[in-house]
Structure formats: structure tokens, C-alpha cells
Amino acid sequence: MNNISLERVRDDAYAIPLDRLDVSEASRFQNDTIWPYFERLRKEDPVHYCNDSLFGPYWSVTKYRDIMAVDTNHKVFSSEVSNITIIDRTEEERNPMFIAMDPPKHDEQRKTVSPIVAPGNLAKLEGLIRSRVSAILDGLPRNETFNWVDKVSIELTTQMLATLFDFPFEDRRLLTYWSDVATTIPQAGQEIDSWEKRASILSECLAYFTRLWNERISAEPRSDLISMMAHSPATRNMAPREFLxxxxxxxxGGNDTTRNSISGGVWFMNQNPDQMRKVRGNPALVPSAVSEIIRYQTPLSHMRRNALVDTNLGNKEIKAGDKVIMWYISGNRDDEVIENADSFIIDRKNPRQHISFGFGIHRCVGNRLAEMQIRILWEEMLSRRFDINVVGEPERVSSNFVHGYSALPVRIAA
Amino acid sequence: MPTVKFLEFDGSEHKIEVSVGTSVMRAAVDNGVPGIDGDCDGQCACATCHVFVDSAWLPQTGERTPTEEELLGFASATEPNSRLACQIKMTNALDGLVVRMPAGQH
Incomplete structure (x- = not known):
């Protein structure tokens, strides 16, 4: 966006009466104009009540430390009593999943799958990821504009996910499709225009995975996610909706997030050529650059909790039952904790200190795998001396939850 | 100043002077000791400063806090002597403390 329109957006963000300020409008994420609205909330009303939105009344928590306080206090801020994103769904409409559970059930189910991303297993995956990254990069077109999101970001993360599930490799784009459908809020005129249609596509996902489950439950335990769930006491008796x-x-978790950080990294480096030069000159900065990319992108804009009891946060009285949105995307721009938070600086002092993975018991279980994939991708791009030119504005998705891209047009010089 | 000996997973040693009151995590991160990340900056919220306390030092380092206990439940390869280094504050009595790092923080 050019500077004039950014100024207009800023004027608008500061002109709205505070009690009317609603940061949940998806269009502002899609056109990348959300930033001054969060900036104003962090300055003027860090724990902000909006009583009238498309999603009903909700609290916005926008500063790093307040988000940390909510995220680490599951006894007061529950993940289980309602949805974990801003949109309300009834209990009948929600599919149980461990991210949307409180202890003790959450703990048992999380522990069933977490060994797949434990250090020992990650070390085993590194060589496989490097060979896949190499094959993808070496197969990219030269002197021709193509969509980085599709050819690299989606391809790499979907291959990884297929491996973790031991999912039939030739069908792997179904995983991408189901992921996109699952995070879509149905809208008239779109492909997914009703909740019924969404449910019907996801029931195909359940049917497909049920076939895999049935094969694996009668076989010896193996190290893929389906086999792990089929053989664990904590998950082997899940009802179909809970399995789904x-x-x-x-x-x-394994798809959208890493995908959008991969795309975002290319976009940010392109917008900040000085940072690109820095990492080219010193590839030892790649791990730090990876953390900075994940902070700057914040691939999931928010997570939601519901207060179980009356509580106080940032001198505001939150009532039992209130909906509380932790805007990670804003916490990551809080310059009280992160110096020059609006700037993309790949060698900043504490690059790992960002809130994109959340904190506390629901902290992203796959965060190390995500970092490893992005690290290997950048290592291999640097070793090939790729000159990737972004040749147009990225297209962003219309969502206040998934913060990502549907297209990033690039061209690689021959 | 009291010192802490950090042993990386591969056995590499780092002897670091740590001022009284500073956490063992902070000492490692500020001195660039590899193998301890401290992503949450010592808020006991991420379990990326998991260490094994040398058994001789267990009584002096005290008990896990309830939150620490909960987070260690999600770390991999924990042992009875597992602690989060951000929850161990340096004292003169801990001079010579030895901690070992796991294969990776997770």
C-alpha cells in the first residue's frame, strides 16, 4: 500500500469513537490495513470491550504481557467451554479437539501426538525435508512469473503433513483443501456458502481418515499420527466427531501456519532488501531470521478463551462467560516488549521472544518442526543464490484468524 | 560470584559466573550457552529451558512449582531431576551447580 492510503487508514483508525472500534472485520486483514487499529488499542485501551460486532460482544487483549497473562491462566480462561476462535458455535456444531479442551483431557491427548515432533524425531526428519526442499527449488520455473504460495509454501508443508500422517502421497492436496475448508467461514457467493456444505466436505475428510484408521488399528503400532492415536488409550476410543x-x-496446525510464514518470509525479505543482504552475507543468521519471520507474519492472528469466573485484566472487569480474544498479531507489535516492533529485523536481540506460538499449555506443539522447515528452505535458497523477485502485491486471505496469503507472484532470474 | 556448570547434550562444558538472584535460564541465554532457549523470557510459560539437575544438587534447588510441573509434563524425555532453568534462582549455596541439557528444547 502507498503512503497516502496508509495515512488515511491511520486517520480513520484514530477517528472512530473508541467504543465503536471493532478489530474483527476480516477485510482489514485481507487488505493489510489492520495495523493502526491495533496500534491505537495498545496505546489507548489495551483490554478493549466491543459490544457490537459480527461475532457478538468480545474483549480484545492487544498487549504482549496481557496476552501472556491470559494464555498462561487456563484455570480462569477456558479453551473448552466455547469455541477457540472468535466465531460462536454451539456445542453440537463444534468438533471436540484437544486444543479446545482444558486439563486433564487436553493433556492426555496432546501427549499422545507430541512425540512426533520431539527432538529425536525431528532429527530424523531433517534429511527428508532437505531433499524435498531441494527437489522443489530445483524444479521451479526460471524467468517466468509463478505463484510462490502454490509451488513452494503449499507444496512443502503438504508433503510434510502427508508424511506425518503417512497419508497417500498422491492424494496429499486433499489435506490442503480440507485445511482451507476447515478455516473458512461460509459466505454467500463463495465456494463454501453454507455451514452444511462445509460439514459435508469435512465428512469426506473423516471418511478418508477412517479408512486409514481402520487399517492401522489392526496393524502393529507405527510412528505416524494416525497409528499413534489409534493405539493410545487417550485417543483410541474417540467418537467420530472427536476424531474429525x-x-x-x-x-x-501443520499446514496453514508454516505455509503462510514461508510466503511471508519471501515477501518481507523483498520489502526489506537490507535484511536480505544481511542474511546473504551471513547465513548463520538464518535461525534468527526464521524466528523474526514467524513473529512478523503471526500466521494465526488470534486465539479465543472464555472467562470461567469474574476476573480483572488490565483494570477491566471481565465477567464469567465473557469472550476474550488474544490478538497475537498485535502482541507481536507491542514495543513495550519488542524493540522497534513494527520493523523487520532479522538479527534483533531476542528473536525467539514472540507470541506467534502462544504460551502455556496450549503452546504450538509443532513449533520446532515449523522452524526447521522454514530454516532448511532458507538455507537451501541461500546456497543456490536464488534471486527471487516479488513482481506484484500478495493476495491475502479474508480472515481474522488465518493470517495468510493465497498468492504471491514471483520471478526467479535464470 | 557463584558459578554454574552447563553440560550440553554432546558433553561440551560451559562454566558461567551467575550473580545471586539471576535465574539459571537467564545466565545461559545471556552468555550464549547453546541448548537453552528461554522463549518466554522466564515466565514459566514455554518449557524451552528444560535441564537435568545433577543429583547432588537436587536438594538445594528446591521443588518444582505447580506451573513448572504442568509444563514439564509436555516436554520430551523428562526425568525425575528435570527442572525449568528459569525457575532456579542463583544463590551462594548453589555455587558449583551442575545442570545437563536434553537433546533439544521442545
Whole structure:
């Protein structure tokens, strides 16, 4: 966006009466104009009540430390009593999944799948990821404009996800499709225009995975996610909806997030050529650059909790039952904790200190795998001396939850 | 100043002077000791400063806090002597403390 329109957006963000300020409008995420609205909330009303939105009344928590306080206090801020994103869904409409559970059930189910991303297993995956990254990069077109999101970001993360599930490799784009459908809020005129249609597509996902489950439950335990769930006491008796819920969690968690950080990294480096030069000159900065990319992108804009009891946060009285949105995307721009938070600086002092993975018991279980994939991708791009030119504005998705891209047009010089 | 000996997973040693009151995590991160990340900056919210306390030092380092206990439940390869280094504050009595790092923080 050019400077004039950014100024206009800023004027608008500061002109709205505070009690009318609603940061949930998806269009502002899609056109990348959300930033001054969050900036104003952080300055003027860090714990902000909006009583009238498309999603009903909700609290916005926008500063790093307040978000940390909510995220680490599951006894007061529950993940289980309602949805974990801003949109309300009834209990019948929600598929149970462990990210949307409180202890003790959350703990048992999370522990069933977490070994797949434990340090020992990650070390085993590194070589596989490097060979896949190499094949993808070496197969990219030269001197021709193509969509980085599709050819690299989606391809790499979907291959990884297929491996974690031991999912038939030739069908792997179904995982991408189900992930996109699962995070879509139905809208008239769009492909997914009703909740019924969304449910019907996700029931195909359940049917597909149920076939895999049935094969694996009668076989010896193996190290893929389906076999792990089929053989664990904590998950082997899940009802179909709970199986689907956990599948959606693992598919979205392992797919959308890393995908959008991969795309975002290319966009940010292109917008900040000085940072690109820095990492080219010193590839040892790649791990730090990876953390900075994940902070700057914040691939999931928010997570939601519901207060179980009356409580106080930032001198505001939050009532039992209130909906509380932790805007990670805003916390990551809080310059009280992160110096020059609006700038993309790949060698900043504490690059790992960002809130994109959340904190506390629901902290992203796959965060190390995500970092490893992005690190290997950048290592391999640097070793090939790729000159990637972004040749147009990215297209962003219309969502206040998934903060990502549908297209990033690029061209690689021959 | 009291010192702490950090042993990386591969056995590499780092002897670091730590001022009284500073956490063992902070000492490692500020001195660039590899193997301890401290992503949450010592808020006991991420379990990326998991260490194994040398058994001789267990009584002096005290008990896990309830939150620490909960988070260690999600770390991999924990042992009875697992602690989060951000929850161990340096004292003169801990001079010579030895901690070992796991294969990776997770």
C-alpha cells in the first residue's frame, strides 16, 4: 500500500469513537490495513470491550504481557467451554479437539501426538525435508512469473503433513483443501456458502481418515499420527466427531501456519532488501531470521478463551462467560516488549521472544518442526543464490484468524 | 560470584559466573550457552529451558512449582531431576551447580 492510503487508514483508525472500534472485520486483514487499529488499542485501551460486532460482544487483549497473562491462566480462561476462535458455535456444531479442551483431557491427548515432533524425531526428519526442499527449488520455473504460495509454501508443508500422517502421497492436496475448508467461514457467493456444505466436505475428510484408521488399528503400532492415536488409550476410543476435530487441528496446525510464514518470509525479505543482504552475507543468521519471520507474519492472528469466573485484566472487569480474544498479531507489535516492533529485523536481540506460538499449555506443539522447515528452505535458497523477485502485491486471505496469503507472484532470474 | 556448570547434550562444558538472584535460564541465554532457549523470557510459560539437575544438587534447588510441573509434563524425555532453568534462582549455596541439557528444547 502507498503512503497516502496508509495515512488515511491511520486517520480513520484514530477517528472512530473508541467504543465503536471493532478489530474483527476480516477485510482489514485481507487488505493489510489492520495495523493502526491495533496500534491505537495498545496505546489507548489495551483490554478493549466491543459490544457490537459480527461475532457478538468480545474483549480484545492487544498487549504482549496481557496476552501472556491470559494464555498462561487456563484455570480462569477456558479453551473448552466455547469455541477457540472468535466465531460462536454451539456445542453440537463444534468438533471436540484437544486444543479446545482444558486439563486433564487436553493433556492426555496432546501427549499422545507430541512425540512426533520431539527432538529425536525431528532429527530424523531433517534429511527428508532437505531433499524435498531441494527437489522443489530445483524444479521451479526460471524467468517466468509463478505463484510462490502454490509451488513452494503449499507444496512443502503438504508433503510434510502427508508424511506425518503417512497419508497417500498422491492424494496429499486433499489435506490442503480440507485445511482451507476447515478455516473458512461460509459466505454467500463463495465456494463454501453454507455451514452444511462445509460439514459435508469435512465428512469426506473423516471418511478418508477412517479408512486409514481402520487399517492401522489392526496393524502393529507405527510412528505416524494416525497409528499413534489409534493405539493410545487417550485417543483410541474417540467418537467420530472427536476424531474429525483432532484431524482438523493437526491438519490446520501443520499446514496453514508454516505455509503462510514461508510466503511471508519471501515477501518481507523483498520489502526489506537490507535484511536480505544481511542474511546473504551471513547465513548463520538464518535461525534468527526464521524466528523474526514467524513473529512478523503471526500466521494465526488470534486465539479465543472464555472467562470461567469474574476476573480483572488490565483494570477491566471481565465477567464469567465473557469472550476474550488474544490478538497475537498485535502482541507481536507491542514495543513495550519488542524493540522497534513494527520493523523487520532479522538479527534483533531476542528473536525467539514472540507470541506467534502462544504460551502455556496450549503452546504450538509443532513449533520446532515449523522452524526447521522454514530454516532448511532458507538455507537451501541461500546456497543456490536464488534471486527471487516479488513482481506484484500478495493476495491475502479474508480472515481474522488465518493470517495468510493465497498468492504471491514471483520471478526467479535464470 | 557463584558459578554454574552447563553440560550440553554432546558433553561440551560451559562454566558461567551467575550473580545471586539471576535465574539459571537467564545466565545461559545471556552468555550464549547453546541448548537453552528461554522463549518466554522466564515466565514459566514455554518449557524451552528444560535441564537435568545433577543429583547432588537436587536438594538445594528446591521443588518444582505447580506451573513448572504442568509444563514439564509436555516436554520430551523428562526425568525425575528435570527442572525449568528459569525457575532456579542463583544463590551462594548453589555455587558449583551442575545442570545437563536434553537433546533439544521442545
Amino acid at each position: 476435530g483432532n484431524l482438523i487441528l493437526l491438519i490446520v
